[in-house]
Amino acid sequence: MAGLAVVAAAGMIVDDRVLVGVPIWSKPLKFAVSFAAYGLTLAWMLSRRPAPSRAGTWAAHTVVVTGLIEMSVIVGQTLRGRRSHFNVETPLDRGLFLTMGGTIGALWVATLVIAVLLFRTRLGDRPTTWAIRLGALIALAGLLLGGLMLLPTPEQQARRAAGLVSTVVGAHGVGVPDGGPTMPLTGWNTTGGDLRVPHFVGMHALQALPLLLYGIEALARRRARLRDERVRLRLVLTAAGFLTGLLALVTWQALRGQALLHPDPATLVALAALVAATATGGCAALRTPRTPDTDAHQPTRTMEPTG
Known part of the structure; x- marks a missing residue:
């Protein structure tokens, strides 16, 4: 290849x-x-x-x-x-x-x-294991969403109903014909929905989650908090939640015939909510976990006899 x-x-x-x-x-x-x-x-x-x-x-x-x-x-x-x-x-x-x-x-x-x-x-430590597993699951969803492109468009269905022969069945675009203005490199439609967007987002979660974990592990050399396995696992789960939400969002956007670069207010509100939820989850993930060792060093209160 x-x-x-x-x-x-x-x-x-x-x-x-x-x-x-x-x-x-x-x-x-x-x-x-x-x-x-x-x-x-x-x-x-x-x-x-x-x-x-x-x-x-x-x-x-x-x-x-x-x-x-x-x-x-x-x-x-x-x-x-x-x-x-x-x-x-x-x-x-x-x-x-x-x-x-x-x-x-x-x-x-x-x-x-x-x-x-x-x-x-087990594929390593828990963060590595779950980065691989969840990346594979999201990739499977992205591959499956590619099947939406095989469905006949309304225009193709109308031609079939009229007894006309179609030379094309299915399309990348939603609401617009394939072959219009596109984004550079990706070729995604800029005037209507494009089902290749969720297909791409889902499939490449396969690489995104492990690469994110590698980045976290590189930062752990300078940030002691990231050396804790539980913190890294929480960050991986938060990132997987973000990618799952993003996959759902861009699928919803494409099916409504909306170009990726021209979101409407509903899409922007949903994106803002997703980013806010991810930021909240990331901050929670970075909390220093309580361990039995730290709990053992906490002063204990004893009940003094009275009277």
Whole structure:
């Protein structure tokens, strides 16, 4: 995938074709980078287990094979100048799109198996264990939300009801057609909802929580309070709560046909409440935990006899 990302980046430079409003090699580039990060993270998570297992080996191989099939279709369609996702214009296009749907389903099941394995064993100290486990759970939710893109849009449903043949089924955008103005790098729609946003937020919790924990552990060299395992665990749980809330928020925003960069007052209020709750949880997490040793040094009051 890393090598393919280099090839796709070169394609961005030498190939000036545009497909659905974006450079034709942008999708292979983004998917190659995403698969590289995904595979590397899952491999690291599985390496934390004390011993390999048949289920873990099967799941790891499934991730590799499905990723290769997915990227083969995406690159092949790019070379043909055709859409890989949502394209049912010809029998070949339809067959390739259905193949991609099957591989993503298998990828989700393999990730679920890995998540179950991660919950069945200790992966280090408690903060590390729960950063990995919760990151995997949120990633599963993000992958599942990608299925919303496969639903026919109201326009596509109307064409079907009128007996017309649709060449495209599903879309990234909500309330606007794909191919309009987009954000740089991500390609997310700037005039309407985009279901790729929650898909991205959920999937990359897989990396976000462990990386956050690494940052906390680096700061612990200077901040004695962060050396306490319970404090780090509380911060991980708070961050997981924030990512879960953010995933729900951007999903709600996208389904209402609202662009990420143009939130309405309701979205802003929900975001402010989420940030406030996270800040409160973070402050509570940083409290110095009471331990039996500290309690033992507290002066005790004794009852003096009276009379």
